Amino acid sequence: MGMRSFLLSVKRAFTPVFSVIVAVGIGLNIANPATAQTFPDHLIRIVVPYPPAGPADVAARLIAPPLAAQLGQNVIIENQPGAGGRTGAKAVAQAHPDGYMLLLGGTNPNAIAQLLYRHLDFQPVKDFTGAALIGYDSNAMVVHPSVPAKNVKELVAYAKANPGKLTSGATVGIGPHVCLELFRIRTGVDVTFVPYKGAAPAVADLLGGQIQIGMTSKAVLLPLIRDGKLRAVAVTSDVRWPELPDVPTLAESGLQGVPGYLWFGLLAPARTPSAVIDKINAAANEAVKSPEFRASIGKLGLEAKSMTPLEFTTKLSDEARDWAAVVKESGVTID
Numbered sequence: 001m002g003m004r005s006f007l008l009s010v011k012r013a014f015t016p017v018f019s020v021i022v023a024v025g026i027g028l029n030i031a032n033p034a035t036a037q038t039f040p041d042h043l044i045r046i047v048v049p050y051p052p053a054g055p056a057d058v059a060a061r062l063i064a065p066p067l068a069a070q071l072g073q074n075v076i077i078e079n080q081p082g083a084g085g086r087t088g089a090k091a092v093a094q095a096h097p098d099g100y101m102l103l104l105g106g107t108n109p110n111a112i113a114q115l116l117y118r119h120l121d122f123q124p125v126k127d128f129t130g131a132a133l134i135g136y137d138s139n140a141m142v143v144h145p146s147v148p149a150k151n152v153k154e155l156v157a158y159a160k161a162n163p164g165k166l167t168s169g170a171t172v173g174i175g176p177h178v179c180l181e182l183f184r185i186r187t188g189v190d191v192t193f194v195p196y197k198g199a200a201p202a203v204a205d206l207l208g209g210q211i212q213i214g215m216t217s218k219a220v221l222l223p224l225i226r227d228g229k230l231r232a233v234a235v236t237s238d239v240r241w242p243e244l245p246d247v248p249t250l251a252e253s254g255l256q257g258v259p260g261y262l263w264f265g266l267l268a269p270a271r272t273p274s275a276v277i278d279k280i281n282a283a284a285n286e287a288v289k290s291p292e293f294r295a296s297i298g299k300l301g302l303e304a305k306s307m308t309p310l311e312f313t314t315k316l317s318d319e320a321r322d323w324a325a326v327v328k329e330s331g332v333t334i335d
Contacts, residue, residue, distance in 0.1 A: 039099055039276045040073040046266065048104045049088025051081045051198060055137055055219040055300065059264045060104040062296050063134055066287035071279070081198075084173040085109035086120070093127035097269040099276035102131060105267035107259075108174040111319035115327040116173050116334050125320055126270065130312030131277050132284030133265040136303045137217045138237035139176055141183070141250070142230040144212045152183075152234050152253035155213070159189035168213035169194035169202045173334050176215035178323075179236065179250075179258055181330040186255060206230065217262065218301035236260050243301070259322045263305070265312060277309045 046064060048057045060077050068075040080088035085108055092103035103109075110124045141152070147166070149155035159166050168184070170176035172195035184191050191213065196202035199216045206214040207229055214230075222243060224230045232247045238260040240249060250258050266284060268277060285306040287293055294304045307315065 039279055040071050042100065043074045043076060044068075044071070044100050044102065045076055045078050046102050046104055047088045047092050048077055048079050049081060049085035049109055050079070051200070052079050054199060055217045055302065056104050056106055056264055058219070058300060059134055059297065059302065062293060063266075063284065063287055066290060066293055067280075067283055070283035070286050084113065084171065086113055086117070086122075089113075089124060090122045092267065093122040093269060095269050097272040099131075099268055099272050099280060101269070102280070103128065103267040104134075104264060106264050107262040107319060107323075110267065110316055112175055112178065112323050112327065113173065114320060115324055116178075116332055118333060118335055125316045128267040128316065129270055129272050129277055130307070130309055130314075130316055131266040131268045131272075131280045132288075132309075133263060133305050133307040133312050133315070134284070134288060135264050135297055135305050137219060137262040137264065137301070138235060138241075138260060139179070139215050139217055139262070140221045140225065140232045140236070140241075140244075140247070141179070141213070141215045141234045142206070142221055142225065142232050143214075144206060144209050145228070145231055146209060147212050147231075149233060150231065151248060152187075152250075152255070155233050156187045156189055159187075159191055163190035164192070166191045166213060167194050167211045168192070168215075169196055169205060169211040170215050171196050171199050171202060173332075175259075175262060175323075178327055178330045178332050179255075180213065180215055181332050182258065182326060183255060185330065222301045241301075258326055259319070263315070263319070264302075265307075267316075274309070281309050281312075 046060050048060045050056050064075040064077055080091055089103055089109040092101055095101040114120060114124045143149055149158050168180045168191050170180055180193055194211055199220055202214055205211050225232050232244055234250045234253045235241050235247055236250050288304050288306045297304050
């Protein structure tokens with residue numbers, strides 16, 4: 001047998017063995033991501049599934065510096081907007097479960113999306129592990145100043161006296177969309193909903209009077225309400241906002257059963273090692289407890305909150321359950 005034939009026979013003989021070794025190596029890499037002993041040893045990315053400057057983006061940028069200080073590693077923000085938060089959420093759901101790619105998750109992409117969209121190529125609850133809660137936000141229902149209504153009762157009366165005259169609008173496929181449609185159904189008013197790709201264009205049209213009724217977060221609306229550019233008729237929180245003590249809650253206005261708060265938090269892909277999750281949670285909780293962080297997030301109207309990983313992961317499931325009946329009643333579904 002010539003040398004070339006001999007080498008070829010050796011290669012053929014050992015190729016299956018080599019393949020097994022490679023396969024085992026890959027398997028071990030998947031099964032054994034970074035542990036608490038080595039995590040973190042390089043940069044951590046927080047994916048924000050919305051454009052810059054929104055409440056989720058601001059919350060991420062506020063938590064990143066103290067989180068980096070606690071972990072001793074750089075933390076950067078990546079905005080991956082699109083599809084109501086689903087684009088960025090899917091990217092993290094499919095990421096390697098090692099703690100180096102996190103989602104700035106929240107009520108809309110992780111609790112409501114699966115109830116609204118008939119075709120999702122990821123599971124907003126099962127594909128994630130709760131790493132660290134950051135804070136709570138809530139919404140306000142507002143009207144353009146041209147609408148002579150100071151509360152929900154007056155708004156309903158005006159809408160019924162002017163059928164077809166009013167339009168409402170919000171980002172399609174999120175909590176405010178559901179709540180505005182629920183308002184229309186429960187009160188029987190003739191109001192047309194206008195879908196928007198984001199809160200910014202919806203608020204711009206609301207300020208311009210192209211739509212007359214809107215709903216979005218406290219962080220966005222409170223300055224506009226204070227300046228008299230919009231008028232709040234109700235808030236979604238369980239209690240009235242301290243900044244607007246005369247504005248009733250939705251429950252006080254007769255719209256009971258609507259979940260009152262939106263949450264923001266850091267989510268990791270499912271199967272991320274618990275030791276890594278615990279390390280992220282401890283670092284984030286220390287950051288959230290700091291007076292500096294609480295003061296900064298409080299200026300946006302957000303309330304700093306923290307939970308254990310188990311509490312936060314349980315909350316993911318609870319939120320989806322709490323929104324299920326509301327979404328069903330609203331009749332909102334999206335292909």
